[in-house]
Ligand code: G
Ligand code: G
Ligand code: MN
């Protein structure tokens with residue numbers, strides 16, 4: 656209850672923040688983008704994890720407002736990065752099942768792209784396979800509209816849900832993110848290594864960019880490079896950091 660009341664006020668009080676986790680191309684080492692991850696520091700409750708407050712926001716009907724805030728905040732950061740001379744960096748956001756049931760996401764995204772004078776290619780929307788289960792047709796038409804707008808789409812946490820393969824066929828994804836549970840032990844576990852190699856091949860055969868999540872060490876990066884995986888994300892590069900720190904990292908490399 657405390658949590659619910661707190662979350663209702665969090666948006667107005669400015670207690671939400673986005674952190675950004677860098678993503679790197681393996682071929683040339685370039686940082687090409689970042690995934691925005693929502694953070695809530697509550698004055699009363701301290702840090703609350705998104706795995707707690709995102710489901711709560713869905714439950715109490717706040718997810719559209721929260722999601723709209725995420726879109727605008729992520730694109731505002733992206734505009735700042737571009738203003739600082741970083742031209743082609745892509746920001747990814749996560750969306751929740753409920754957000755694919757109304758047109759508010761599409762309206763907010765197209766409005767915010769105009770407001771912040773960004774091309775649609777500056778944004779990637781990540782959806783998890785499990786969340787596509789309900790309201791299938793609506794999700795499909797919304798994702799098609801985003802794609803037509805020029806926003807890119809990623810299938811998140813790939814490999815841990817059901818029906819992944821039929822989703823790849825039905826939805827217009829540009830990239831596939833391999834769930835970190837496959838990556839965590841890939842340097843020791845032959846089966847995980849084989850699964851990742853096979854997922855990378857599958858992704859490439861379907862014309863998708865493949866990103867490995869949860870990369871935590873050099874050995875994993877080397878194996879993924881050898882396999883031909885396109886890009887990585889994970890603590891090995893950086894944990895999620897604030898927008899200014901992300902900009903510093905990108906500027907540093909150039
Ligand atoms: O950053 P962390 O590992 O604590 O995130 C936990 C979960 O919360 C992840 O599955 C992530 O996708 C989800 N999450 C983080 N930020 C957002 C957000 O802005 N919107 C949605 N829908 N999910 C988010
Ligand atoms: O479900 P999604 O992929 O959106 O979740 C991203 C979550 O994974 C974030 O909460 C982030 O903090 C976490 N994460 C990011 N990199 C790593 C990593 O290298 N190892 C682990 N264990 N978690 C990570
Ligand atoms: Mn994600």
Ligand code: NA
Pocket residue numbers: 811812813832833834835868
């Ligand atoms: Na994931």
